[in-house]
Amino acid sequence: MKLAIDETRCKGCNLCTKVCPYKIFKEGNKPNRKGIVVPELDRPERCANCRLQHLYGRTLCGVCQLTCPDQAIHWVEEQPYEPKKVAIEY
Amino acid sequence: MTFEDWFRTDRLPHIYCAGCGNGTIINCTLAAIDQMSWKKEETVFISGIGCSSRAPGYIVTDSLHTTHGRALAFATGVKMANPALNVVIFTGDGDLAAIGGNHFIHACRRNIDLTVVCMNNQIYGMTGGQGSPTTPKGCLSTTTPYGCSEPPFDLCELAIAAGANYVARWTSYHVKELEKAVRAGLETPGFSFIEAMTQCPTNFGRRNKFKQVADQVDYLKTHGVLRAKRERMIEQGEKIPEDLFVIGELMRRNRPAMGVKP
Numbered sequence: 001m002k003l004a005i006d007e008t009r010c011k012g013c014n015l016c017t018k019v020c021p022y023k024i025f026k027e028g029n030k031p032n033r034k035g036i037v038v039p040e041l042d043r044p045e046r047c048a049n050c051r052l053q054h055l056y057g058r059t060l061c062g063v064c065q066l067t068c069p070d071q072a073i074h075w076v077e078e079q080p081y082e083p084k085k086v087a088i089e090y
Numbered sequence: 091m092t093f094e095d096w097f098r099t100d101r102l103p104h105i106y107c108a109g110c111g112n113g114t115i116i117n118c119t120l121a122a123i124d125q126m127s128w129k130k131e132e133t134v135f136i137s138g139i140g141c142s143s144r145a146p147g148y149i150v151t152d153s154l155h156t157t158h159g160r161a162l163a164f165a166t167g168v169k170m171a172n173p174a175l176n177v178v179i180f181t182g183d184g185d186l187a188a189i190g191g192n193h194f195i196h197a198c199r200r201n202i203d204l205t206v207v208c209m210n211n212q213i214y215g216m217t218g219g220q221g222s223p224t225t226p227k228g229c230l231s232t233t234t235p236y237g238c239s240e241p242p243f244d245l246c247e248l249a250i251a252a253g254a255n256y257v258a259r260w261t262s263y264h265v266k267e268l269e270k271a272v273r274a275g276l277e278t279p280g281f282s283f284i285e286a287m288t289q290c291p292t293n294f295g296r297r298n299k300f301k302q303v304a305d306q307v308d309y310l311k312t313h314g315v316l317r318a319k320r321e322r323m324i325e326q327g328e329k330i331p332e333d334l335f336v337i338g339e340l341m342r343r344n345r346p347a348m349g350v351k352p
């Protein structure tokens with residue numbers, strides 16, 4: 001699974017940058033077409049849900065998605081499958 | 091299914107300001123509802139008027155966006171006419187406790203099988219930031235330009251005193267806890283009241299020294315104390331600062347209820 005921010009919904013509040021235990025969301029610096037500064041993703045493959053959702057069959061963590069007031073955070077299937085080497089910090 | 095399936099995606103993005111906590115509270119409520127194996131056609135959302143009360147308009151089920159303060163009066167009618175329906179109410183501090191205060195205490199007294207999620211941003215958000223019955227002492231609003239001098243209502247205490255079966259308070263920071271509390275409320279027969287303290291950056295935060303959205307969320311995070319911790323503090327004779335508020339499950343009981351699903 002791949003973490004993604006929906007730019008058509010994000011309003012740039014930056015709440016996601018405060019809640020992720022891995023600090024995957026970083027404040028962005030360039031306004032998009034709508035003038036909104038959407039956060040950037042720092043090595044999103046570290047996200048627990050990206051790695052383990054299929055294995056467990058349910059959403060893991062998901063705190064960023066629940067917190068995002070604008071329903072802009074979601075996970076998309078990777079196609080084609082992109083193998084990745086992930087260093088997990090704990 | 092996930093909570094995202096309950097949204098009317100054609101209506102998103104919603105009209106809430108950037109960083110408004112209402113969206114977070116809708117997420118948590120829908121995440122709890124998604125676990126209930128409720129059918130969409132047997133679930134009804136009801137609200138009054140206010141920013142918070144616009145929530146049902148973004149949800150796929152049938153809904154009633156009623157008049158200011160009257161969400162609970164309409165909900166009482168819906169639930170008593172057809173107890174088989176699952177009825178969830180979104181309301182604001184002004185809608186519930188100011189103009190709707192009487193409906194609130196009597197719905198608690200009757201203990202009707204409803205779940206009420208109150209987005210308490212301590213202000214009238216929609217109309218431009220007038221003080222509400224939950225505006226804390228000293229806070230600035232357009233109607234309290236020198237700082238609010240009245241003591242605020244404690245909505246959870248009010249619900250408990252009036253007879254609600256389930257009462258809990260969390261904040262827009264405590265998303266997982268809020269989700270669990272709403273779930274517990276949905277499962278409890280009788281009146282369930284979940285107060286979600288939330289940020290209104292536009293009309294509360296801006297006037298009360300919260301420059302960034304995250305500053306007010308941080309405040310909510312650091313000023314909520316669990317009931318057990320508060321009791322410990324009292325036991326040890328510590329003085330409890332006036333700006334702390336209790337969070338957690340505050341009541342779960344089994345008074346006789348009305349309108350419970352047959």
Ligand SMILES: Cc1ncc(C[n+]2csc(CCOP(=O)(O)OP(=O)(O)O)c2C)c(N)n1
Binds near residue numbers: 183215217
């Ligand atoms: C009978 C009536 N009186 C007053 C109003 C104006 N009014 C609209 S929303 C509102 C306050 C809403 O405050 P709250 O319930 O806290 O909602 P918020 O916008 O803060 O989420 C008021 C007074 C109205 N619409 N109808």
Ligand code: SF4
Binds near residue numbers: 013070
């Ligand atoms: S929390 Fe949501 S709306 Fe806010 S910046 Fe992050 S993705 Fe955008």
Ligand code: SF4
Binds near residue numbers: 020021047048061
């Ligand atoms: S699901 Fe959890 S770990 Fe993954 S990005 Fe969101 S907050 Fe971070």
Ligand code: SF4
Binds near residue numbers: 106141292
């Ligand atoms: S005015 Fe306040 S409550 Fe209303 S949408 Fe804006 S931030 Fe949210």
Ligand SMILES: [Mg+2]
Binds near residue numbers: 183209211215
């Ligand atoms: Mg309000």
